[in-house]
Amino acid sequence: MSRSLPLAICFIMGLLMVIQFFIPHPLSQSFFDLTLKWIRIIAAFALILGVRSVSLRHYEQIKRKKGEWGFSVVTLITLIATAIIGLVFGVGAKSYLRLIFSNVLVPLGATMFSILAFYMASAAYRAFRARTKEATLLLIASFIVMLGMVPIGTALHPKLSDLAEWLLSVPNMAAKRGIMFGVALGVIATSLKIILGIERGWLGGKR
Amino acid sequence: MNISPEIWTWLSALLTLFIFSFLYGDNPLYRFAEHLYVGVSVGYTIAITWHNFFYPDLIVPLFKEGKVIYIIPLLLGVLYLSIFFPKVSWLMRIPMGFVLGYGSGVAIPAILQANVIKQIQGSLLTPAILQRTDLLLWGIISLIGVISTIIYFFFSWEQRGAIKSIAGLGIIFLMVGFGASFGYTVMARVSLLLGRVQFLLRDWLGVIR
Amino acid sequence: MNFWERIGKIDRRFIFLVMAVAIILPLIRPLGLVGRVGKRTQELFKAIDGLKEGSYLFISIDFDPQSMPELYPMYLSILRHAFSRNLRVIVSGLWITGVGLGEEGLKTVAPEYNKTYGKDYVFLGWKPGITAVVLGIGRSMKETFPTDYYGTPYDSLPIFQGDITYKDIPFMISLSAGLPGYETWIAYAQTRFGIRVGAGVTAVSAADAYPYLSTGQLTGLLGGMKAAAEYEFLIEKAGMTSAFKPASQLMDSQSLAHLIIIILVLIGNISYFALRRKR
Numbered sequence: 053m054s055r056s057l058p059l060a061i062c063f064i065m066g067l068l069m070v071i072q073f074f075i076p077h078p079l080s081q082s083f084f085d086l087t088l089k090w091i092r093i094i095a096a097f098a099l100i101l102g103v104r105s106v107s108l109r110h111y112e113q114i115k116r117k118k119g120e121w122g123f124s125v126v127t128l129i130t131l132i133a134t135a136i137i138g139l140v141f142g143v144g145a146k147s148y149l150r151l152i153f154s155n156v157l158v159p160l161g162a163t164m165f166s167i168l169a170f171y172m173a174s175a176a177y178r179a180f181r182a183r184t185k186e187a188t189l190l191l192i193a194s195f196i197v198m199l200g201m202v203p204i205g206t207a208l209h210p211k212l213s214d215l216a217e218w219l220l221s222v223p224n225m226a227a228k229r230g231i232m233f234g235v236a237l238g239v240i241a242t243s244l245k246i247i248l249g250i251e252r253g254w255l256g257g258k259r
Numbered sequence: 260m261n262i263s264p265e266i267w268t269w270l271s272a273l274l275t276l277f278i279f280s281f282l283y284g285d286n287p288l289y290r291f292a293e294h295l296y297v298g299v300s301v302g303y304t305i306a307i308t309w310h311n312f313f314y315p316d317l318i319v320p321l322f323k324e325g326k327v328i329y330i331i332p333l334l335l336g337v338l339y340l341s342i343f344f345p346k347v348s349w350l351m352r353i354p355m356g357f358v359l360g361y362g363s364g365v366a367i368p369a370i371l372q373a374n375v376i377k378q379i380q381g382s383l384l385t386p387a388i389l390q391r392t393d394l395l396l397w398g399i400i401s402l403i404g405v406i407s408t409i410i411y412f413f414f415s416w417e418q419r420g421a422i423k424s425i426a427g428l429g430i431i432f433l434m435v436g437f438g439a440s441f442g443y444t445v446m447a448r449v450s451l452l453l454g455r456v457q458f459l460l461r462d463w464l465g466v467i468r
Numbered sequence: 469m470n471f472w473e474r475i476g477k478i479d480r481r482f483i484f485l486v487m488a489v490a491i492i493l494p495l496i497r498p499l500g501l502v503g504r505v506g507k508r509t510q511e512l513f514k515a516i517d518g519l520k521e522g523s524y525l526f527i528s529i530d531f532d533p534q535s536m537p538e539l540y541p542m543y544l545s546i547l548r549h550a551f552s553r554n555l556r557v558i559v560s561g562l563w564i565t566g567v568g569l570g571e572e573g574l575k576t577v578a579p580e581y582n583k584t585y586g587k588d589y590v591f592l593g594w595k596p597g598i599t600a601v602v603l604g605i606g607r608s609m610k611e612t613f614p615t616d617y618y619g620t621p622y623d624s625l626p627i628f629q630g631d632i633t634y635k636d637i638p639f640m641i642s643l644s645a646g647l648p649g650y651e652t653w654i655a656y657a658q659t660r661f662g663i664r665v666g667a668g669v670t671a672v673s674a675a676d677a678y679p680y681l682s683t684g685q686l687t688g689l690l691g692g693m694k695a696a697a698e699y700e701f702l703i704e705k706a707g708m709t710s711a712f713k714p715a716s717q718l719m720d721s722q723s724l725a726h727l728i729i730i731i732l733v734l735i736g737n738i739s740y741f742a743l744r745r746k747r
Contacts, residue, residue, distance in 0.1 A: 054349035054352070057352075058352035058353050058355065059356065060356075061353060061356035061357055062356035062359050062360035063360065064360065065356070065361050065364060066361070066363045066364040068364065069360070069361055069363075070364045070367050070368060072364075073368040073660070074368075081607070084603075084607070085607050085608070085611065087600075088600045088603055088604045088607065089332070089600075089604075090331070090332040090357075091357075091358060091361050091597050091600040092312070092316065092595055092596055092597035092600045092601065092604070093316070093329070093332035093333065093336055094332055094335050094336045094339075094354050094357060094358055095596040095597040095598075095600065096312050096313060096317075096336065096596040096597075097336030097337065097339045097354070098358070099304065099308055099596065100339060100340065101339060101342060102301075102304075103301055103305060104342070104343075106297065106301050107301075120290060123293075123294040126291060126294045126295055126298060127294040127295075127297050127298040128298065129298070130295055130298030130299050130302060131297075131298040131299075131301045131302045131305075132302065134299050134301075134302025134303055134305075135305040136302075137302075137306070138302065138303065138305065138309075138310070139306055139309055139310075142310060143306060143307060143310045143311070143617065144618060145571070145575065145618075149303065150568060150571070151267065152299060152303070153303060153568035154267070154271075154568065155267040155270050155271050156274065156295070156296075156299050157296070157299050157300060157533055157565065157568070158271070158533040158536065158568070158569075159270075159271040159272075159274045159275045159458070160274050160275075160278065160292055160295065160296040160299070161296065161532060161534045161565070162275075162451070162454060162455055162533045162536045162537060163275045163278040163279065163455050164278060164296070165448070165451050165534050165535075166278075166448075166451040166452040166454065166455045167278065167279060167281055167282055167452070168448045168452075169448040169449045169451065169725070170452070170483070170487055172444075172445060172448045173484075173725075173728070173729050173732060174480040174483045176445070176729055176732060176733050176736075177478070177483060177729075177732035177735070178480075178736060180733050180736065180737075181736070181737060181740050186430060186431075187434075189431060189434040189435060189438065190434045190435075190438040191438065191733070191737075193434065193436075193437075193438025193439055193441075193442065194438040194439070194442035194445070196438075197438070197439045197443060197446075197675075198442040198445055198726045198729070199726065199727075201442070201443070201446060201506075201691075201692070201694055202446070202694055202719065202722050202726055203503030203694075203719050203723050204501055204723035204724070204726065205503075205723075206501075206502065206503050206504050207501055207502075207723075213504055213506070217506065217507060220439055220675060221678060221682070222400055222404075223401075223404055223432050223435040223436065224435055224439040224440075224675055224678060225401060225678035225679055225681075225682050226400070226401040226402075226403075226405045226408065226432050226436075227429075227432040227433045227435060227436030227437075228436055228675065228676050228678060228679050229378050229381070229382065229401075229404075229405045229679040229682075230404070230405050230406075230407075230408025230411075230429070230432070230433075231412075231433075232374050232378060232679055233374070233375060233405075234409070234412050235374070236370050236371070236374035236375050237375070239366060239374075240366075240370055240371060242363075243363035243364075243366045243367050243370075244363075244367070246359055246360075247363050254352075254355060254359060255352055256352070282484060300565055303564075303568075304564050304565070307567055307593070307594060310619070311567070311593040311594050311595065311617060312595055315615040315619060316595070319614075320614075362599065365599055365603065365656070366599075366655075368659075369660070370655055372655075373651075373654050373655040373658070373659050373685065374655065377683050378679055378683060380683065381679065381682050381684075401682075436675065439675045440676070443671040443672060443674050443675050443691065443692065444671065444672050445726065445729055446694065446722070446726065447538065447670050447671035449722055449726065449729075450537055450671060450722065451534075451535075451538065452725075453491060453537060453693070453718040453721050453725075454538070454693075454714075455537065456491055456492065456495070456721075457495070457537075457717065457718060460492070460495055466496065467495050467496060467717075
């Protein structure tokens with residue numbers, strides 16, 4: 053029951069959603085509308101699991117005073133404080149939440165990935181070697197795009213940007229399309245496996 | 260130089276520099292900023308979810324407008340909370356089954372249409388393409404590229420003889436594709452850095468306009 | 469250590485310094501490099517420019533602050549274009565942490581064109597469910613967004629004359645940093661409801677969008693900050709704005725940084741091959 057009921061629900065829902073795509077009858081459309089509404093509500097509750105996961109992890113660190121538990125205190129306090137400020141004072145144009153978003157979340161988020169530029173330059177210098185013909189081809193293609201897609205490419209040669217655009221539109225497009233087929237068929241296969249109950253990893257534990 | 264007098268700009272700049280300090284080495288300032296980011300983004304998510312969704316789309320219709328039908332998805336959603344009670348935590352699988360079944364079901368026709376059928380259509384040499392020499396040439400190259408790339412990834416057959424040659428051609432197209440992606444990735448990472456440097460020099464220090 | 473060994477083992481802090489100089493110097497002393505507007509940027513510009521006055525334009529904010537430097541300038545430029553063409557702009561998003569950026573963009577640009585909230589543009593915020601939202605708009609915008617971001621009921625917003633769906637929206641743009649993003653809108657909204665989709669993407673995923681451009685599933689593409697700068701140029705050239713162009717200011721630094729990285733890779737390879745030959 054603990055496994056067969058969810059599997060049955062998954063099967064029925066999956067089958068109905070696939071069939072529904074092909075049936076324009078008003079009953080089918082009403083079922084579709086109802087499902088969409090319900091899914092939005094159920095999906096929102098799943099967010100609670102995410103919040104629980106983050107909170108629990110940091111709470112355990114604080115409880116056991118393990119590792120850098122002091123920073124976990126920072127996480128939990130700011131989590132609770134931001135949530136309360138947002139819940140109590142709202143999300144309007146002049147809200148405190150908006151101030152927190154613009155002056156804390158934005159600079160931190162925007163800067164997080166920006167330091168990668170330095171590491172990427174260092175890594176490219178150290179590791180990007182034209183050891184084989186394939187690697188050389190990769191290198192040449194990357195140079196053409198790196199120069200062709202910025203103004204310096206036009207300054208170096210007026211046709212460089214055209215070459216870069218051709219490279220992106222023809223050979224790159226062909227390769228990406230081939231990869232896309234593979235990924236798409238993989239997604240379809242996995243979706244079928246989930247619906248048919250062949251893929252059961254999502255059920256979790258033994259019970 | 261025209262340094263900003265605004266306290267919020269200074270806070271943003273300080274947090275930016277805390278993250279940049281990682282370039283020197285892992286340090287408490289960076290760790291603090293990292294943990295602050297996690298806490299604030301989760302708190303922000305909670306607030307937005309309540310104001311943008313739970314209140315207007317569930318609380319109001321169910322409790323203020325009396326639309327009783329909303330009890331069913333509410334109960335299904337509440338079953339997620341059974342994770343807090345180990346003895347009945349299996350109940351969580353019910354809404355999961357519902358959502359996964361829905362997600363898998365809508366994905367199949369959508370992905371098939373958008374990423375398989377349409378892409379096959381795009382690979383074909385249509386009469387419009389046959390009318391222009393350059394389009395025809397690029398179309399043939401693309402078609403060869405697509406087929407050879409797919410054959411490269413077909414591991415069910417042993418790759419030897421003609422199959423190996425075609426797969427080898429596929430590798431060439433893949434290398435060009437990955438090279439293009441790498442070139443663009445370099446651009447992306449540099450752009451992100453430029454954005455932050457622009458903020459520091461323009462909005463905070465006022466060195467540039 | 470001989471010369472070839474030395475140039476193959478440059479300290480990474482020196483590389484960081486060179487990168488920093490390459491980025492900061494052109495900001496203080498611009499090089500004045502002039503680029504060309506790409507074909508894909510022009511396609512997107514023409515698509516929006518070709519919309520009739522008063523048409524709806526739907527913009528989906530599918531990115532978060534981590535991708536802001538690339539996608540936010542695109543967003544501002546597209547808004548300026550849309551408002552100068554008197555389009556009715558609807559903004560929403562599939563990424564919860566992008567919601568604030570969506571709002572901020574509207575607050576920055578709308579006053580430049582004296583646009584009124586609720587009449588000329590509306591911000592619908594975020595809803596959970598991703599595909600359920602994308603598909604839901606195709607059935608009913610009102611059911612999917614019963615209120616806007618600020619809690620105003622759908623029927624109280626004069627921008628909406630009755631319940632609308634994709635049939636009423638001639639064009640939409642997804643500004644995406646990944647999944648869910650433009651691929652989601654193409655697979656679910658376009659496949660089932662036939663809406664035309666344009667995209668602005670981070671440079672990381674720009675190369676992956678070309679199969680969709682080739683089939684016409686995507687109408688126009690802004691790939692990375694360079695494309696954002698191109699769009700800024702186009703709207704300024706068309707007399708739609710004289711606002712500061714953040715992406716354009718950074719193009720000299722972008723160019724120099726790319727050149728430095730290419731030189732570093734070449735130096736690394738020269739050192740590698742020289743040492744290999746020596747052995």
